[in-house]
Amino acid sequence: MKGNWVKGMEDDGVSEAIGFILIFTIVVLGITIVTLYGYPLLQKSQIGSDERIMEQNMITLQNDLKILTFSNVPYRDTTMGISGGSIFVLDSAETAEDDHYFNVSFNNGTGPETKTFRLGALRFISSQGQAAISVENGAVVKRYQDAEGSTMVADPRWFYDDTYDTLVLFFTEIKADRAMSGDGVANIQMSMLDPPKVVADVPYGAHRTVTIEYSPDDTFDYSTAWKNYLTGPTIVDGGFTEIGNNMYQFTEVSRLVIKKYTVTIERV
Amino acid sequence: MERLDDEGQWIVLMGVVVATGMFILAIIINQAPMVGQSTSEAVLEFPKNEIQDIRYHLAPLAQLDNSSESNKTIDRAKKDMRALSMARNNAVMYFETNSTTNMADLFYRYNRLTIRYNNGVTEYYEEHLVSVRLP
Numbered sequence: 001m002k003g004n005w006v007k008g009m010e011d012d013g014v015s016e017a018i019g020f021i022l023i024f025t026i027v028v029l030g031i032t033i034v035t036l037y038g039y040p041l042l043q044k045s046q047i048g049s050d051e052r053i054m055e056q057n058m059i060t061l062q063n064d065l066k067i068l069t070f071s072n073v074p075y076r077d078t079t080m081g082i083s084g085g086s087i088f089v090l091d092s093a094e095t096a097e098d099d100h101y102f103n104v105s106f107n108n109g110t111g112p113e114t115k116t117f118r119l120g121a122l123r124f125i126s127s128q129g130q131a132a133i134s135v136e137n138g139a140v141v142k143r144y145q146d147a148e149g150s151t152m153v154a155d156p157r158w159f160y161d162d163t164y165d166t167l168v169l170f171f172t173e174i175k176a177d178r179a180m181s182g183d184g185v186a187n188i189q190m191s192m193l194d195p196p197k198v199v200a201d202v203p204y205g206a207h208r209t210v211t212i213e214y215s216p217d218d219t220f221d222y223s224t225a226w227k228n229y230l231t232g233p234t235i236v237d238g239g240f241t242e243i244g245n246n247m248y249q250f251t252e253v254s255r256l257v258i259k260k261y262t263v264t265i266e267r268v
Numbered sequence: 269m270e271r272l273d274d275e276g277q278w279i280v281l282m283g284v285v286v287a288t289g290m291f292i293l294a295i296i297i298n299q300a301p302m303v304g305q306s307t308s309e310a311v312l313e314f315p316k317n318e319i320q321d322i323r324y325h326l327a328p329l330a331q332l333d334n335s336s337e338s339n340k341t342i343d344r345a346k347k348d349m350r351a352l353s354m355a356r357n358n359a360v361m362y363f364e365t366n367s368t369t370n371m372a373d374l375f376y377r378y379n380r381l382t383i384r385y386n387n388g389v390t391e392y393y394e395e396h397l398v399s400v401r402l403p
Contacts, residue, residue, distance in 0.1 A: 070358050159388030161360040168360060168388065198354065257354055 047129040050084030054124050057082070058133050058140045059154050061122055061188065065138060068192045069172055069261040070157070077189040085126040086183040089176040089265045092120035095136075095217065102137065102171065103213040106256055109202050117260065120174030122188075123220070132220055138172040139229070141222040152225040160236040165254035167210060167235075171199075175264045182268035189266040200258040207252045214246045313389050318357050322349070322383065323394070330365045330381035330398040338367075359387035367400075377402055 057080045068076045095101070095118060102117040121136040130144040138157065143150035160167050182188070212230065216223040223246050230248045231239040240248035329345055332338035342365055353361035366380040378397040385392040 072356070157358075157388045159360075159386065161384075161386040161391075163384055163386075163393075164360065164362055166360045166386075168354075168358070170358070196355075201351075201354065255360075257360075259354070259358065 043128075047084060047126065051126060051129055051131045051133075053081075053083060054085065054126075054131075054133055055140070055142065055153055058122070058124060058135055062135050062138065062140050062154050064188075064190065065135065065172060065263060066157070068190060068263055069138070069170070069196065072196075074193060075189070075191050077187060079185060079187045081185050082124070082183050084128055085124055085131075086181050087186060087188075087268065088123045088125065089174070089180040089268055090121045090123060091176045091179075092118035092173045095119050095121060098217040098219075099215050100217040100220075101215050103211075103215070104169065104258060105211040105213070106200065106202065106253075107204070107208050108200065109204070113200075115199060115258065117171040118173055119171075120176070122174065122265070134220065134222065136174075136222070138170060139225075141225040143220065143222060143225070145219075148224070150222045150225040152229050155229060155234055158235050160250075162236065165207065165252055166257065167250065167253045167255070168257045169212075169259070171258070171260045173260065173262045175262060177264075180265065180268040186268050188268050190263055191266055192261060192263050194262045197260045198257065199260050200256060203255045205254065207254060208256070209249060209251045210253045210256055211243070211247060211249045212240065213248075216246065315357065315359070315385075315387060315390055315392075318353075318359070318387075319385055319392055322353070322361065322363075322385065325349070326363055326365075326381060326383060327398055330367075330379050331400050332365070332367065332379075333400075334367045353385070357387055359385055361385050371397070372402065375402055376400060 060078060060080065064076050064078050067073050100119060100121075102119065103114055104117070105112065105114045107113070117137075119136050121134045123132060123134045125132050130146050131142060132145055133140065133142045133153070139152055140154040141150055142153050156170065156172075158167075158169050214223055214226045214230075216226075227242065227246070227248075229235075231242055233239055236250070240250045243249045325345075326349075329342055332342065346363065349361055349363065353359045362384045364380075364382045371378040376399040378399055381394075381396055381398050383392070383394040
């Protein structure tokens with residue numbers, strides 16, 4: 001240490017060793033705080049961003065399904081990077097075992113009729129987080145496995161034409177001949193070799209009632225998402241009326257069209 | 269430390285500037301995957317050709333007169349067009365022709381044609397007059 005660097009100030013107590021210890025402590029404290037708090041925060045944001053990317057990927061898959069079904073294209077494949085989890089294909093028979101299906105009750109002109117639609121699904125399950133994002137029945141739905149609710153990320157294309165009171169429902173069944181899952185970079189190949197079927201086309205003339213029932217899988221319960229979609233204003237202003245647990249009703253239908261597509265996932 | 273050397277302070281300043289810049293860039297990159305999909309989809313999905321096809325087939329029908337023979341043809345076409353639109357385009361399609369309007373000028377009589385097309389994304393409504401040459 002040199003002499004007084006500010007005139008009149010004593011520097012007898014200034015020690016290089018203590019100075020070093022102080023600076024070293026600050027550096028070590030800084031590193032500790034970053035590893036203790038910063039790193040988990042970074043990891044959390046990484047999980048969040050993975051989930052967001054997968055949400056986007058699932059919308060891409062839904063779009064491919066739309067091209068496959070609505071544009072009558074027989075084959076389609078998508079390559080996507082799957083980060084922070086894996087993607088699974090669930091055959092419609094498997095989801096039906098889990099009581100996961102749609103029921104549509106309507107009057108077929110001569111009497112009441114109920115049709116059951118099995119769904120199947122493409123499902124992404126996060127390995128670090130809690131998110132489960134599914135493509136089911138042409139919609140993208142998301143939920144957290146530790147929480148109750150669920151939300152619809154992308155709607156299916158159900159619609160109601162209010163000029164002639166026509167309700168159009170599309171059901172997309174996903175089939176797979178074996179269990180499949182993918183992570184890393186996955187190439188998802190799908191085909192629609194069965195022609196789409198018009199399951200029902202009933203011109204009523206007068207207003208009739210159509211009831212839709214959603215039966216959710218116990219573990220992957222997306223009923224809140226479907227409830228908000230059906231009772232919300234997406235299909236028709238005012239939406240369907242909830243008449244019971246997962247039962248929704250709409251009374252002003254003059255013509256009902258139900259179309260069903262069967263998509264096979266060939267490979268993941 | 270004879271005197272404080274403050275020549276290198278710009279290095280510290282640059283550090284702050286670069287750090288802030290990288291932070292802002294990171295936020296922008298984080299937002300990036302959210303855009304793009306829906307905008308391109310909207311352009312691709314507009315059913316221009318489908319609507320043109322329908323108009324092409326309906327114009328001759330609308331020129332028919334009001335005889336029972338033509339009404340039969342039109343009724344048949346209504347059923348066919350309705351079923352075809354649903355099967356091929358997943359669309360609800362209706363049309364009406366009205367040949368009883370008394371709109372006419374020296375050479376032409378005008379029949380009214382209304383088309384309604386809805387595929388859940390695009391709703392299309394058209395009302396137009398088809399001219400028929402008077403004998």
